[in-house]
Amino acid sequence: MKIWTSEHVFDHPWETVTTAAMQKYPNPMNPSVVGVDVLNRHVDGSGKLHSHRLLSTEWGMPSLVKSIIGASRTKTYIQEHSVVDPVTKTMELKSANITFTHMISVDERLVYKPHPQDANKTVLTQEAIISVKGVSLSSYLEGMMANTISSNANKVNVVGPIHDIAIHMSVTPARKYQRILMSLMFSSVCSMI
Numbered sequence: 624m625k626i627w628t629s630e631h632v633f634d635h636p637w638e639t640v641t642t643a644a645m646q647k648y649p650n651p652m653n654p655s656v657v658g659v660d661v662l663n664r665h666v667d668g669s670g671k672l673h674s675h676r677l678l679s680t681e682w683g684m685p686s687l688v689k690s691i692i693g694a695s696r697t698k699t700y701i702q703e704h705s706v707v708d709p710v711t712k713t714m715e716l717k718s719a720n721i722t723f724t725h726m727i728s729v730d731e732r733l734v735y736k737p738h739p740q741d742a743n744k745t746v747l748t749q750e751a752i753i754s755v756k757g758v759s760l761s762s763y764l765e766g767m768m769a770n771t772i773s774s775n776a777n778k779v780n781v782v783g784p785i786h787d788i789a790i791h792m793s794v795t796p797a798r799k800y801q802r803i804l805m806s807l808m809f810s811s812v813c814s815m816i
Contacts, residue, residue: 625753625766633745637737640745641707641714655680672707712737728754
């Protein structure tokens with residue numbers, strides 16, 4: 624088992640960063656995510672937005688990895704659960720693969736919170752627990768996967784879509800956030816009809 628952790632500070636307020644985070648896929652910086660489907664979305668009695676999404680990914684696995692895990696298929700699926708709490712200004716996102724779980728499991732947790740000393744900044748803490756089972760090179764593969772997660776996190780957080788979306792928001796962050804929440808709630812209600 625390999626545990627990877629990271630922290631990143633965005634130079635944007637929490638409302639802007641969480642709005643951007645909900646829109647980060649698809650993006651050219653991480654083309655492996657080829658589809659995002661919303662399975663369920665609702666606002667609970669305390670005003671928290673709960674989302675359950677299915678991410679379809681296409682990984683270009685090296686031939687060595689394919690032969691080690693005994694698979695030629697590279698399309699994988701990830702379930703993602705997120706909770707956005709506008710009162711405490713916390714967004715927690717948990718994801719886990721649902722493909723190849725008998726060989727590989729990757730459980731990831733991201734938490735977005737306002738920076739404790741600067742309300743115009745947001746702190747993202749990330750953790751991934753990677754386990755490769757039933758193969759002789761599991762430590763090597765876990766390390767390789769941790770490096771890939773780290774590289775993708777740097778692309779997405781530092782110079783990627785969250786940063787780009789946050790910079791290019793054309794209306795105030797609070798109004799944009801409200802519009803997105805309203806849109807998400809409306810689309811959830813429409814899908815139930």
